[in-house]
Amino acid sequence: MDSDVNRFRRPGLARMLYEFVFPHYCKVCDRRLDPQEEQLCITCFLSLPRLDYDMNGLNPAERLLLTERSLERAASVLQYSKESDYRLILFHLKYWHHPRVGEWLARLGAKSLFEKGFFNGIDAIVPVPLSFMKELKRGYNQCMYIAKGVQSVTDIPILKEAVKRSPERHHQAGLGKFQRWINAGGLFTVADAQALRGKHILIVDDVITTGATLCSMIDTIQEAVPDIRVSVFTLGLAT
């Protein structure tokens, strides 16, 4: 995903600043929004490639992660594909300094999952942390915005300091699937095991590609806190 972003023209600084204060353009087709539209124009909104969630079945995110790790539940809001313009939403969130689009999309996804009981029994939301340097460079952790979107629907508290990310060694972007798995080992440390003990946590991330990063985080948490239960919520699921 990170390498793919370079194929697009980055919005100019003035536009990015204006957008930060007054987000008035559709994040997918770039059309100017009407006052009643939020983040996406109505046309793009109605065609969002949303993933449905079935509480009784095995869902796509669960199918991917459950083959690797023990989880309670996992859900993603959208299909993420390199061929689809909807991936621009994730670019805006991660690279173009429009983190509120992530909060908005998380809220949208959380509303429909909430009605299905997806959040029942979950005690805390744990955003996937960025390394100190990466967050400093970006200016924010996009997963915090996703966590806030989920919290606005569920009122579940956010635990943002319980897990830390180790300094970056190699970027995951641009690596092959196998290399990503090797590279993801030991990316995280648990900073506050007491805060997690006995809880059912919801890890929130922007997109699942191979699942390597998430599985590394789940491994670290489950090793440090054996009685923890883990569910996962992401905005995108790569297909």
Ligand SMILES: [Zn+2]
């Ligand atoms: Zn649009």
